[in-house]
Amino acid sequence: MLVAAGGLKFGPLHAVGYSRRVPQPTRRTGDAGGVTRSARRWGVGLLVLAPLVLSGCSLSTFGADPSPTTTGRETFHLWQGFTIGAIVVGAITLSLIIYAAIHFRAKRQHEDSVPRQTQYHLPMEITYTVIPIIIVFVLFAFTIVVENAVTALPSVSKDNTIGVQAFQWGWRFTYPGFTIVGETTQDPILEMPEDENVRIVLTSLDVVHGFYIRQFNFSRYALPGVINPFTFNAQRTGTFFGQCTQLCGLYHSLMWFRVKVVTPADYTAWLSMQQARAATLSASAAGQAVQEQTSAGVPIRPDYGGGTN
C-alpha cells in the first residue's frame, strides 16, 4: 500500500528546461492493498484518485501563474510537479489516517478485550523509510535543475543592466545615464525589453527589503551592503506588479513598483529618450544628479491606515 507513493514519476528531464509533461501516478494509488477485504476500499481509492486524474488531464496550474519569464515558467512547472507529488502523498497519508481511525474505532464488543499488540513490522518499517528517501532525492534532482536555471547569470548587454536600490519606502531604478525613483504608492516603472536577458543588480540603501514580482514567480532580498544580481528573460510584453515583501517599517504595505516589458525596439527608443532628457536636465540644473519620475498628483506617504504616528 505504501509502495504506491513510489509511482510518483516526473516527465523526462530535458537539457535545461523542465518538461511540460505533468507527472502522472503510474499505479493505482489510493487503496490500501491487503489491509481490508471489503469492497469499500475501491470506493476510497477512487475518491482519492479522482481529483488527481482530473487535475492531471487539464494540466492544472494549482493556483500558480505560468509566468511570462523563462525562469518563472520553469519555477511554475516545478510547482506543478511538487503539487502533484504532494497531492499523491497527502491523499494516501490522509486516507490512511482517516481509514485507520474510523475502521478501527472501538466497538461495544471491544469493551473487555484488547486488540493485538503488534508493535513491530520490519518490512513495513523499511518500506516507509526507503520510499520517502527516494521521493526526497527525486524532488531534489528537479529542484537543482530549476535552481541552476533560475540563478544563472548569463552575460547581458550594458543597456540591459538595471540597478535597483530599495529604500524606506520606495524604489530607485538606475539605467545607463538616468535614474527613476518612486516612493510609496507611486509605482515607479521598471522598464525592460522582451525576449532579452535583463540583469537586475539589487541592493538596499537602508533596511532589508524584498524585491518581488508576482508573475515572475521570483523574489530576492535587497540587503544593505550586499549586491545581489539576477536575470530575467520575459517572453511577452505587458505590465506586471511588484511589491516589497520583507517587512521594512511603517509603509511596507505601500512599497510598490511596476514592471513594464516592451519590445526591444521600444526599449532602445525609450532608453535614448530618457538619456537625452536626463542630459538636458542635468545641463540646465547643474548638480541635480537624480531626477524623479512620479505619477502626478499622488501625494507622497498618504495617510492610509489611519495615521502615521
Next chain:
Amino acid sequence: MTDFAVGIAGVETIDHDVAHVHVHEHEHEHEHDEPAGIYKWLTSTDHKVIGLSYTITSLVMFVIGGFLAELIRIQLTSPNATFVSFAEYNQLFTMHGSLMIYLFVGPFAFGGLANIIVPLQIGAPDMAFPRLNALSYWLYLSGSITMLLGFVVAGGAADFGWVGYAPLSNAIYSPGAGADLWIAALLLTGFSAIFTGVNLCATIFYLRAPGMTMFRMPIFTWNMLATGILILLAFPVLTAGLIMLYCDRHFGTHIFTVQGGGVPVLWQHIFWFWGHPEVYILALPFFGVVTEVIAAFSKKPVFGYKGMVFATITIAALSLGVWAHHMFTTGVVLLPFFSIMSLLIAVPTGIKFFNWIGTMWGGHVRFTAAMLFAIGFLVTFLIGGLTGIYLASPPLDFFTHDTYFVVAHFHSVVLALVMGGMAGLYYWGPKITGYLLDERLGKIQFWLFFIGANVMVMPQYELGLLGMPRRVASYIHDPEWATLNQWATVGAVMMGVSTIFFLVNIVYSWKRYPAGDNPWDAQTLEWFTTSPPPHHNYYALPPIRSERPTWDYHHPDARSLVHGTSHDAAHPEAAT
C-alpha cells in the same frame, strides 16, 4: 512470577504479587509540611506546581496572543481598513508572533507539560534541579510581563516582526523602548529556556527509576530529551545574538550595521540558527504528546517504537543544519546544501506519520476529545508538512517567500501543535488535577478549532499564490483579495470561539468528574500513581520491563508483539 517492585528514595519496596499495590496511605500525603495557597505557589520547587504555573501562564499568553490575532484579522477584512493604524498593525503582528512563539508554545511544552510529565514518566521524584526549575519559571514570568509592558511605553511595543531583522531593529529605525523591552524579555525567557533544557537533560539522564532503561522511556520523554538537547544547542545562540543586538542599539558596536563594517545578514544567520531548531523545540514535544495519546486511545503499543526514537533523533540532528532555508532569497547562502538538508527532514517526519497510523491500525480507537485533537493534529500537520516541502526547494521558495503561502504553511504547523497541546491537556489534565475535563465541551472545542484552523489557512495559501505579502496592513492595490481574507477571518473567529469553549470547560469541569489513577487505561508509568500524584510522585513502582509498565501491570497477557514471530500464536486471546 518473580517480578518485584523497585524502591526509589523514600519508598519501600513492595512485592507486586501482593494485592495492595496501590498504596493509598493518606498519612503519606501530609508527611511534608507544605505551605498552601499563594505562599505555596511563590515558594514551591515541586515540578508539578511549577509545571502547572507554567501551563497557566502560557495559556494566558495564548489567549492574549490569540486576541491580537483577531485584531489583525479584523484589520484585514477590507483592503484599506482603518481599524488600526499602520504603526499599530506592525506592533500587533510582532507581538502576536512573539507571544505565541516565545511565550506560549515553547514554555507550554517544555515548561508546562514536560515539567509535569517527564519526571512522572520515568519514575523520578522531581526534576534534577528543583530550585533551578523554580528560577526558570520566575524568569519566564518576568520575561512575559516585560514583553507585554511594551504596549504601555511611549512609541508602543516592538514593531519589527517577531524575527527582529537587523538593521530594522536597530536604534535608528526602531528607536522606541518597546524594542528594548522585547530584547530584555527574550533574554529573560531565553535563560529560562536554557535552564529548563539543563533540567530536562539531567533529569532524563540521571533520575530514571531502576529498570527504566533509555529504550523503555515513553516516546514523550524521548522527544523531550531531544528537545532539551536542542534547547541547549540553540538558545544560547539566540541569547548571544540578542546581546549583540542590544549592544548595537545602545553602545554603537556595529555588529549588524553596514556603516561600521558590520553584516546585517549575520543577524539572520544567528537568529535562524536558533530559529530552525526552535521549530522542532516547539514541534517535538507535541509529536510526543500525540504519540502517547494515540497509543492510549488505540489500546496499542506505539508502532515502531525504536524507529520512532531514531526518527526523533534524526529530526533533531538535521534541524541544526537547515537554518538558511529561511534565507534562500538573501542570495548569500549555498542553496543546494540547505535544500537537501531541509528536504531530508521530511523522511523522519514521514516515518512518524506511519508510526501514528500503524499505532491506530488494528487497535480499538476511542474518539475522546484528546484523541480527536490528536487526529486533528495529524491532518493539519500533514498539510503544514507537505507545504513545507515546497519551501525547502529554493526556486519554489523564491516564488512564495514572504507571501501568505508561508504564513499559511507555518500556521498549519503551529495550529496543529496547538491541537497537540490541547490533546495533552485533555489527556494529562486529569493526572495533574485529579479531575477530568468535560468531553462534550471538549469535542465542540475541537471541531470549532479544527475547522476554524483550516478555514483560516486555506484562503491564505491561495492569497500567497496570488501574491499577497505577509505583514501588510492594507492591500488597496488588490481589493479582490477581500473575500479570501474574510474567509480567513471567519476561521480565526471560529478558533477564538473554540478557545472560549475551552475556558468555559475548565470552569465547568472544576472538581466535577474525579479521574481516578488511570481513567484512560493508558500504558505509561505516570498512570500508575495517584491523580494528582503525591509530593514525590510515587509510593510504589511497578516492575519496569518495557516502555509501558502500567499496561504490563494491568494486562499481563497482552505484551507487545513483533510481526512474524512465534509470539503471535502464544496469545490467541489477543487476536481479534
